[in-house]
Structure formats: structure tokens, C-alpha cells
Amino acid sequence: DAGVTQSPTHLIKTRGQHVTLRCSPISGHKSVSWYQQVLGQGPQFIFQYYEKEERGRGNFPDRFSARQFPNYSSELNVNALLLGDSALYLCASTPRVLTNEKLFFGSGTQLSVL
Amino acid sequence: AQSVAQPEDQVNVAEGNPLTVKCTYSVSGNPYLFWYVQYPNRGLQFLLKYITGDNLVKGSYGFEAEFNKSQTSFHLKKPSALVSDSALYFCAVRDIGSGGYQKVTFGTGTKLQVIP
Numbered sequence: 001d002a003g004v005t006q007s008p009t010h011l012i013k014t015r016g017q018h019v020t021l022r023c024s025p026i027s028g029h030k031s032v033s034w035y036q037q038v039l040g041q042g043p044q045f046i047f048q049y050y051e052k053e054e055r056g057r058g059n060f061p062d063r064f065s066a067r068q069f070p071n072y073s074s075e076l077n078v079n080a081l082l083l084g085d086s087a088l089y090l091c092a093s094t095p096r097v098l099t100n101e102k103l104f105f106g107s108g109t110q111l112s113v114l
Numbered sequence: 115a116q117s118v119a120q121p122e123d124q125v126n127v128a129e130g131n132p133l134t135v136k137c138t139y140s141v142s143g144n145p146y147l148f149w150y151v152q153y154p155n156r157g158l159q160f161l162l163k164y165i166t167g168d169n170l171v172k173g174s175y176g177f178e179a180e181f182n183k184s185q186t187s188f189h190l191k192k193p194s195a196l197v198s199d200s201a202l203y204f205c206a207v208r209d210i211g212s213g214g215y216q217k218v219t220f221g222t223g224t225k226l227q228v229i230p
Contacts, residue, residue, distance in 0.1 A: 004157075033217070042204050042220030043158070056215025090157055098216050100146060100165050100208075105157035 002027070004093050004106035012112045013081050021076040021109045025093030031055075032074040033103065034066060037088040049074055050097040078111075086113045116141045116209040118188075120221035127195045128229050135190040135224045137205030146208035147188045148218070149179055151201050158204065164188060175199070195228045202226075 005024045013019050025032050031050040035043035045058040049068035068074045072093075078085055088110050092103035117140045127133045139145055146165055150158040162173025169181045179190050190203060205221040 031216075035218075040222075042206075042222050043218075045217040045219070048215045048217065050215075056211045056213065056217060058217065094216070098210065098214065100163075102148065102160035102163060103158075103218060105150075105159070107155075107157045110155070 004091055004104050006089075006091050006106035006109050008109060009107065010110045010112075012114060014114050015081055015083060017081050017113075018077065018079050019081060019111060021078075021089050021091075021111070022073065023076070023091030023093075023106060024073045025091075026104050029093035029095050029104070030072055031094045031097050032068055032072065033092045033094070034074070034076050035090040035092065036060075037090060037108070038084075039087070043090055046076070048097065055097050081113045083113050086111060116145075116207045116219055118147075118205045118207050118219065118221040120203075120205055120224045122224050123222075124225040124227060126227045126229060129197055130194050133192050133195045133199070133226065133228070135203050135205075135226060137188045137190065137221060139186050139188055139205075139207055141207060145181075145188075147179075147181065148206040148208070149173065149177070149188075149190050150204045150206060150220075152204065152223075153201050161190070161203075195226075197228045197230050200226055200228045 033048040034046040037043040047066045048056040052068045063079045066076045088108045090108045091106045148163045149161040164181045172178045
């Protein structure tokens with residue numbers, strides 16, 4: 001079975017631009033979460049989506065948005081990019097919105113903002 | 115809010131020696147604790163978790179962790195380190211947000227360097 005897949009793997013943008021990152025969860029998983037990992041820090045929670053609805057949001061500005069599609073894949077959108085948005089963006093999937101089990105992570109999208 | 119702390123930015127250990135990566139936690143209620151490992155340019159891989167039960171938890175690749183409620187610690191251990199264990203290790207705690215969503219709060223990470 002395929003794991004969590006993310007695309008693209010690397011991306012270079014300039015300040016002020018917009019970016020869309022994509023994630024496909026493990027088959028059968030209905031929840032997708034997004035995390036931002038800045039170099040030298042641990043991942044920080046951005047969003048959780050379940051059954052196409054936003055269930056939770058971390059402390060990120062409104063420039064960050066996301067959506068989940070009927071096939072449970074998800075997109076993360078970031079508008080008006082800032083240099084500080086440079087980070088590894090990780091997608092994780094789980095079967096349900098709440099679980100005692102692990103998060104299944106993709107390999108991430110490395111975003112560089114110049 | 116739940117939180118974890120990893121007091122060491124880097125741990126160096128000789129190959130074959132035991133290793134310990136430290137983590138302390140601060141939670142309200144019962145802790146749901148995890149350890150993840152990250153190799154360069156990769157996502158996070160699950161090592162082990164503590165939900166309830168035995169204080170010594172066994173996980174992947176020969177790793178184990180000891181849950182200590184009185185010291186609010188959840189240290190990661192391995193009896194004999196391998197060079198291939200060199201990576202970035204994250205302690206994490208599960209939190210439930212208002213409205214019933216799940217988020218995981220990660221520590222700042224500890225870089226483990228195993229010296230041949």
C-alpha cells in the first residue's frame with residue numbers, strides 16, 4: 001500500500017507569490033493534518049481536516065488556508081509569501097479525527113522563499 | 115496546553131554504547147506521548163508511543179522509552195547504538211483542541227550522532 005504522498009518535493013518561490021502544496025493520504029484514511037517545520041525546530045500544527053471540513057487550526061495567519069477533497073486528498077495554500085514561510089511542510093494522515101495511534105507522515109515539501 | 119521539552123540539542127555516543135535521549139512533558143490529564151525520528155530530507159517516522167500500561171515501552175529498531183510519572187519524563191533509550199541511528203529525534207504529545215480536533219505538539223528535537 002502506498003504511504004502518504006506529497007507534491008512537489010521542492011519548490012522555490014519569491015516573496016509575495018502564492019503556493020499550493022498537495023497531499024494524498026493513505027488509502028482509507030479520512031483525516032489529513034498539515035505541519036510546518038522550520039529549520040532547527042520541531043513541526044508545528046497548522047490544520048486538521050476530516051471529511052472535507054476544517055476541524056482545527058493552529059496559530060497561523062489567514063494567509064494559510066487548506067481544503068480537503070471528496071477523495072480525502074488535501075491542498076495547503078499560502079498567499080503573499082514571506083521569507084519566514086521557508087520551511088518543510090509535512091502532511092500526515094490518520095483514519096479518524098481522533099486516534100491514539102501514530103500520525104503517518106509524508107516526506108514533505110521543502111519550500112524556499114527568496 | 116500540553117508541551118514537551120528536549121533539553122539537549124545534540125547527543126554524541128560511541129557505536130555499541132547505550133544511548134539516552136531525554137524528554138520531559140507537561141500535560142493536564144493523562145499523557146499521550148510519542149517518539150518520532152527524522153532522517154535528512156525525510157518526513158517523520160514513528161518509533162513508539164505511551165498511552166497507558168507498562169512504564170517501559172518497546173518500539174521499532176530496538177528503541178525503548180521509559181515513562182516516569184513522578185519526574186514527568188519520557189526518555190528514549192537503546193542498549194547498543196548503531197551508526198545508522200544517527201538522526202534527529204522528536205518527542206511529542208497529543209493534544210485535543212476545543213471542538214474535538216487532534217494536534218500533536220513536538221519538542222525542538224535532539225540530534226543524535228553515533229560515532230564509529
